[in-house]
Amino acid sequence: xxxxxxxxxxxxxxxxxxxxxxxxxxxxxxxxxxxxxxxxxxxxxxxxxxxxxxxxxxxxxxxxxxxxxxxxxxxxxxxxxxxxxxxxxxxxxxxxxxxxxxxxxxxxxxxxxxxxxxxxxxxxxxxxxxxxxxxxxxxxxxxxxxxxxxxxxxxxxxxxxxxxxxxxxxxxxxxxxxxxxxxxxxxxxxxxxxxxxxxxxxxxxxxxxx
Numbered sequence: 710x711x712x713x714x715x716x717x718x719x720x721x722x723x724x725x726x727x728x729x730x731x732x733x734x735x736x737x738x739x740x741x742x743x744x745x746x747x748x749x750x751x752x753x754x755x756x757x758x759x760x761x762x763x764x765x766x767x768x769x770x771x772x773x774x775x776x777x778x779x780x781x782x783x784x785x786x787x788x789x790x791x792x793x794x795x796x797x798x799x800x801x802x803x804x805x806x807x808x809x810x811x812x813x814x815x816x817x818x819x820x821x822x823x824x825x826x827x828x829x830x831x832x833x834x835x836x837x838x839x840x841x842x843x844x845x846x847x848x849x850x851x852x853x854x855x856x857x858x859x860x861x862x863x864x865x866x867x868x869x870x871x872x873x874x875x876x877x878x879x880x881x882x883x884x885x886x887x888x889x890x891x892x893x894x895x896x897x898x899x900x901x902x903x904x905x906x907x908x909x910x911x912x913x914x915x916x917x918x919x
Contacts, residue, residue: 710850710858718848719865725844726870731792731830731907732758734900736874738799739823740881741893747823748878754824756871758831760863766841767859781835788833789912795826796904799897834911 732755739748831837849858884896 714848722866722869726873732827733877734903735827736877737881738900740878744882750820751823751827752874754827755831756867758828759867762837763863784835789908791833792904792908796901799901802897
């Protein structure tokens with residue numbers, strides 16, 4: 710792949726990754742509630758989910774999702790329900806106490822739960838599959854072997870996405886240090902409202918051409 714293609718793809722991927730989405734909101738929330746230890750688990754789950762989605766597109770399964778109305782709607786409904794449920798959890802979660810958060814180490818079950826939440830969010834959003842199915846092929850040279858190209862592009866996107874999620878999580882850990890409990894509660898509820906807005910968007914979103 711030529712350098713110009715990679716630079717354009719990297720710039721476009723950065724714009725996409727930095728836009729707040731459910732995995733970014735989870736990274737911020739995990740940073741607030743459990744510090745970087747819990748946030749790292751969630752970021753691993755989100756990155757694994759993105760890797761699976763990109764691999765699905767590379768294998769041509771994104772076209773199957775685009776063609777199957779039943780499969781698309783089943784995945785869309787699952788994504789809406791899960792995002793709405795996460796919004797309720799975030800709205801009800803109490804604000805973190807910075808002294809307790811710093812003194813109490815995050816447990817492995819809490820970390821695994823954060824990983825599974827982010828992984829489920831990444832995999833239950835059909836928009837991401839269809840987006841990558843339309844986005845990635847624009848940078849693929851069909852005259853060359855496609856597998857290695859998808860591998861390179863996928864690695865670039867996941868790396869950028871991971872770095873930006875780490876930045877969101879870091880912002881969450883700093884918020885615990887500097888904001889009042891009331892402000893932290895409002896920030897949690899802001900994340901919850903973001904989840905509900907994304908759920909509503911997904912609920913009314915239809916396949917292109919449907």
